[in-house]
Amino acid sequence: MSVLLAVILAGAMAMTQTELRLGAGRRTLLEDREALLSALDLVAFDTALVGRSYIASLPRTVTVAGTPVRVSLAPAQTRLDINMANDEAWMALFTSLGEPDTTARRLTDQILDWRDNDEMTRPQGAERTDYPTGSRKSPENRPFVSVTELVQVLDITPERLACIAPYLTVFGGTPEGEIELAAEEFASAMDGVRVAFQADIVRPDGGVSSLAALALFGANRNRPFDWVAFPVEEFNPGGCNATAPAGGEPA
Incomplete structure (x- = not known):
């Protein structure tokens, strides 16, 4: 009986430890997402205030609640x-x-x-x-x-x-040439401009958390931008020597 109780107790302890690890993992994911969102907000607000020159200065590292977050232009910014x-x-x-x-x-x-x-x-x-x-x-x-x-x-x-x-891409930012034209008049420098940002957290264990977002900027100084999309990683088949999933018969 004592052996059986010991086995049951060991199993219960193992299950508890597993649940604690899962809980800690979920908490880390939630904390990372909040830090990523906050970093994106900070950089987008600075972009709205400064204009095109701030975009050109990316990537930048901002610290959110003690966590360094690197914010750069997402790959979608330079795609068609x-x-x-x-x-x-x-x-x-x-x-x-x-x-x-x-x-x-x-x-x-x-x-x-x-x-x-x-x-x-x-x-x-x-x-x-x-x-x-x-x-x-x-x-x-x-x-x-x-x-x-x-x-x-x-x-x-x-x-x-x-x-x-x-x-x-289907999450494209405004091409660089069009941003330059918008910047000719400071008052409307970012009005109508779309910018695809990406935030990354690199943890000490080498793990990486990332979040991409597409911002649409406007002339309203109280609400200078809106997040219009949080894209997932897009399809990239590897170039002209690769074969893409058909999705339909070739012509």
């Missing part, structure tokens, strides 16, 4: 946002990756036709009636919700998607 990119941006991307001008024009028009909210076909584009009967691909006439959704465009094959995806 597939829901805001215009004809010229798409053409430049495709031609820089080796597509002939005629192919780049066709792919650009097809992407814009998929994304716009009408059924009017661009000169080399494709609307619903231009897709093969029975195809799983179809233009949705709405913004893309992810980079992988590009494979639903008529001539975007999995191989093409793998090639262009590392340069794309």
Whole structure:
């Protein structure tokens, strides 16, 4: 009986220790997230006050409740946002990756036709009636919700998607050139500018906690920015020699 009681007691103690460790882990995660959010808020407020020159000064380390947090521009800041990119941006991307001008024009028009909210076909584009009967691909006439959704465009094959995806995002910041134009007038230097930030905590044991956020800045000095997205890690297939998940049959 005493042996049985000892076994039961040992099991109960082990379970208690496990629950304590789990509780401590959850507490650490919550504390890290609060520190990350606070650091993002501090840097965004400073960006709103100072303007473009503050963006150029990143990364910076701020201390929140004794925890150092490194805040930098997120990778999405320098990627092409597939829901805001215009004809010229798409053409430049495709031609820089080796597509002939005629192919780049066709792919650009097809992407814009998929994304716009009408059924009017661009000169080399494709609307619903231009897709093969029975195809799983179809233009949705709405913004893309992810980079992988590009494979639903008529001539975007999995191989093409793998090639262009590392340069794309759906959480894009305002391109640097446009920020420079906004900064010409200080009063409206950040009005309408989007900036993708990333905060990182590196713990002594080598563990890392990270949080990315997309801020939209406005002219209201009492509320100079809003967090409009907290993106997760985006799809990156590794470049032109990799194969992306199909999500639909190749054209």
